[in-house]
Amino acid sequence: MKFKRAPLIAYLCLLPILLVLGIWQLNRAEEKRVLISLKQQRQSTEILVLSATMPDTPEAHLYKPIKAIGHYDNDHQYLLDNQVNKGRAGYFVLTPFLLKNENKAVLVNRGWLPLGKSRSGLPDIPVDSREITLNGRINHFPTVGLKLAGAEIPTDSWPAIVQVVDTHVLAKQLGYPLFSFQVELDKHADEGFTREWHETLAMTPEKHIGYAVQWFLLALTLTVLFVKYGINKKHD
Template sequence: MKFKIIPTLAYLCLLPVLIGLGMWQLDRSEQKRALLELQKQAGATETLHLSEGIENNADTLRYRQVEVTGRYDVAHQFLIDNQISGGKAGYFVLTPFVLTGETKAVLVNRGWIPLNHDRSVLPDLQINQAQAIIAGRINHFPSVGIKLAGAEIPTEGWPSVVQVVDSHVLAKKLGYSLLPFQIELAKNLPDGFKREWQTPAIMQPEQHTAYAIQWFALALTLTILFIWYSFKKYDAESKE
């Protein structure tokens, strides 16, 4: 039995794509299970005290409630540009908070503020009390869909505007170490702006598994059709 070149090539090209998509969905399912478990554990765990020392794994600590004793570095603050809230453009305010007895700091996201009509006029970021005990939730820094070259480089002067947060780059500008995550300041605490902290909606793992089954089913259907077509052509040629 001879296979036709075009149908065979189409089959050999499509089959690995369909199987690959199915495997990708299974991988996404496992990732979502891990993230849901992380959120569950974070909610059930006692409040963490950063002053007692902490590991630098942002993924492990994500969504943990935390308390920190220290002081705000009021003179050196960052504005994360291109942040949208309620359909309006603005900034997230990141203020370094130096831990008591430590030479490092954590960036505290004090919330969202609207963009001034004149972009050259930056907002007033004063803090009433620099020395404080703050509380909030550990999270990754805000992400962007497409990172442009140089987006992580902050502007000159203070407050400094940045498109994408890279804690290593900001630490160089500050002159001291930064922990690789942010603390989203609790809504009930002073010295904050608009705070609507969200836990991102997550597609359930079962949905990814269902999509994987669909891709595998398409791969199986394609295989059956290819075999059926090949035998049909073979029978037709034999009768001739």
């Protein structure tokens, strides 16, 4: 049995790629299953009381419900730019929440607001600075696909606009330390804006499996085509 050179080279190059892509999608499906299980487990756990002595390890507390006693810093708030909701551009409102009797704060994501008619007109985001008990859940800050140089530097005026959250940079501007995670304000809490915290993943495990099946079917199709057209049927 002899193989045609060009089809053989193409087959040997493409088949491993298709198989690797299929296996990668299966691995991603398993990662999503673990993430869903973790989220469900932690959201059903006992409410965590936020304090300055708590280890600042976001992964250990991700998705956990929390409560905190303290007050908002009404004078210093951030607008996280380039946040899209249902096709509209806008901001997430991040307000520092100072813990009672402790020199530490956490940024509370109070929700999404749309852009005004122009970027020069910033939204009005007042908040009561009296002592309250805050309820929410711990999560990472929103990320960007491509981080530009200086994106973590906020503007000088308040509310300050920032493209990417770096809590070390913001803490220097505020003058007090910040936790490295955000608290997403409870949907039923007062003084919030549009809060549609993502309860579902952008891509479910089932969709990853569907893509894996497609890659494996392409590998099978490639093999059938190679057998049909890549083998010399005449022997010298």
